[in-house]
Amino acid sequence: MSDQLKILEMIENGQITAAEGMELLDALKAGAEPAAAGTGANTSPAAIRSYKFLKIKVSSDNKTVNVNVNIPIRLLTTIGEVAGKVTAYIPADARRQMEAKGVDVASIDYAKIIEEVLSGTLEDPNIVDVEAWDEEHKALVKVRIYVE
Amino acid sequence: MSNSGHGFLWFRLRVNNGRDIRICFPLSIHVFRELLDSFMDLLSLISVFVPKSPALGSGKSIRTAGELIRALIALLGSVSGDGPYDLLDIETEGVSVSINIR
Numbered sequence: 001m002s003d004q005l006k007i008l009e010m011i012e013n014g015q016i017t018a019a020e021g022m023e024l025l026d027a028l029k030a031g032a033e034p035a036a037a038g039t040g041a042n043t044s045p046a047a048i049r050s051y052k053f054l055k056i057k058v059s060s061d062n063k064t065v066n067v068n069v070n071i072p073i074r075l076l077t078t079i080g081e082v083a084g085k086v087t088a089y090i091p092a093d094a095r096r097q098m099e100a101k102g103v104d105v106a107s108i109d110y111a112k113i114i115e116e117v118l119s120g121t122l123e124d125p126n127i128v129d130v131e132a133w134d135e136e137h138k139a140l141v142k143v144r145i146y147v148e
Numbered sequence: 149m150s151n152s153g154h155g156f157l158w159f160r161l162r163v164n165n166g167r168d169i170r171i172c173f174p175l176s177i178h179v180f181r182e183l184l185d186s187f188m189d190l191l192s193l194i195s196v197f198v199p200k201s202p203a204l205g206s207g208k209s210i211r212t213a214g215e216l217i218r219a220l221i222a223l224l225g226s227v228s229g230d231g232p233y234d235l236l237d238i239e240t241e242g243v244s245v246s247i248n249i250r
Contacts, residue, residue, distance in 0.1 A: 052230060068237040075226040082219040089212055 003028055051125065051147040060139040073147070080111035155228065157235075158248040165242050174250075177228045184221050188214060 004025060011021040054076055058067035087105045090098075098105060128145035155178050161171040195210045227235070227249060236247040 053233070064241055066237075066239040068234065070233050070235060072226060072230040072233070074229055075223065078222050078226040082222060085215055086219060089215070 053148050054127075055144075055146055055148055057144045058141065060134065060137065060141045062137070062139040064137050064139055065141065076114055077111065080114040083110040084108075156250045157227070158246075158250055160244075160246045160248070162244045163242065177224055181221055181224050184217050184224075188217050188221075191217070 007016075007021050007024045007028070010016045011018055016024070051073055054071045054073060056067065056069040056071070058065060060066075087108070090105060095105065125148065126144070126146045128143060130143045132141050132143070133139075134141045155176055157175045157177060157180075159171070159173055159175065161169075163169040191210055191214050195214075198210055230249075232248070232250050234246060234248050236245065238245045
């Protein structure tokens with residue numbers, strides 16, 4: 001309610017027009033509805049669960065390789081934001097080579113991808129769970145990427 | 149600048165190929181961020197004396213360095229805010245590398 005009052009006060013003080021105020025009120029209402037729906041009984045627990053780490057684990061059955069990477073979700077989102085800027089500095093010839101193979105790095109919205117991964121499709125926290133035979137080391141390698 | 153969160157990156161390297169070599173050193177995230185901030189200020193000062201013509205490469209390289217440092221500062225801020233944890237832990241035949249946030 002206090003947000004609605006603030007908007008009305010802004011209209012009264014002439015800081016925003018009535019039309020802008022209506023837009024803000026609509027946006028506020030639209031934001032409140034999903035939050036209200038989230039308290040319902042039909043809401044999936046995965047949808048409202050907040051994850052803290054993206055974990056990458058690679059291990060082999062003969063213990064030759066053991067990799068554990070814990071990436072905080074906050075770091076992941078920052079990487080998403082930063083990746084878009086960093087790709088602007090990819091050399092032109094490298095960019096051309098990638099474009100020739102159908103990869104346009106400039107058009108990839110990394111932050112959006114990460115946001116979708118974290119908020120949209122994670123009913124199952126296991127993103128990757130693969131077992132493969134490593135011929136070189138004669139070992140069964142397990143790769144697991146999941147959020148926790 | 150925030151001083152919350154956990155302040156040290158601990159790098160540990162262990163190589164065991166006949167001789168056992170262990171290297172372990174902490175890096176204060178706060179100090180590292182301060183250094184990067186100072187370096188950013190220095191870059192801003194240098195950029196005043198560098199011609200802004202896009203035909204000249206030096207101005208662009210300073211801007212690139214500035215962008216990269218800003219990105220690094222943002223990454224350091226994100227690394228330190230989630231409590232003590234093991235960022236990286238790799239063990240292969242005879243070599244182990246770990247980076248912990250403490």
